[in-house]
Amino acid sequence: MKFTLNGAEHSIEADGDMPLLWALRDVVGLTGTKFGCGVALCGACTVHVDGAPVRSCQTTVADVEGKSVTTIEGVAGSGEVGQAVVAAWRKLDVVQCGYCQSGQIMSAVGLLSENRKPTDDDIDAAMDGNVCRCATYQRIRAAIHDAAANLA
Template sequence: MQEESGWKSQGLMVSLFERITELTFNGPDMNLFINGTERVINGVWEEETLLSVLREYFGLIGTRFGCGKGLCGSCTVHVDGEPVRSCITSVNNIAGTSVLTIEGLQQDSEKLHPLQQAWIDERVPQCGYCHSGQIMQAWGLLSKTSNPTEEQINAFMDSVLCRCGTYDRIKKAILRAAVMLQQSSDTHV
């Protein structure tokens, strides 16, 4: 009797897996430009989040799952140059867009992006969990405001939580990165 019910529950799990697989992979193909490379997503379920596609489909695990509600900011990436919360962004709504993740921020394989280097120089990371989201949010500010004030930094970064409380070091790192970016653009003129 026990063996029979075990087989029944195993059969239920197999059918559940088949149904999930059917839902997940029978949708239309979709194109995204991820970190500058065109990628085709084969038949993603329309309710799949950008976060899960990045992590599970493409193996880009630098973007973190935090709250799953878009509140903490750990999952921040850029879509067409704007910071978004990937845990609540349906991949179906962003077909054909350009997505930038923490893995794509560093353009030169020989050295870190100035924002990443400033993070290290200011010793920002403690646990490190929120930092890919923090850095991507900060890049959203620095890509539009080359010389932000402390007030602008506080306002822009307010929506990304750091449970370790490294907010002062984050602010210093952003200010340092702004200077580094200005210096690098001055040498390329």
């Protein structure tokens, strides 16, 4: 299977039915994308495929053939939105345990790539389905607003 991964052409030997999550973690060795629930409900495994957030636990390797995949390892180098989100996460100390944060960041980048001035309702809708067991939701929302302000 061939696809672009974090800006570089990549080829892997894997069954087309393999979830992208396991290909990224076990075949490629990028462990920033996390396994949470395995049924696309928690958001821990969120990556971007052709710029759109998807749950990699339910996306197969065959689904991304010929497409562009961005993981948390590549998001800071993916442009000004990724850089603004990562900077805001650090500035506002969003992370508590950190397990869900790669998925949270990927969803936030997806939102701000489409909407540079999101309201609280926009943020809540875009982040719905990203679960944080530590309940850092207020800090996540504040960081998204901070990133948006730095993009203006």
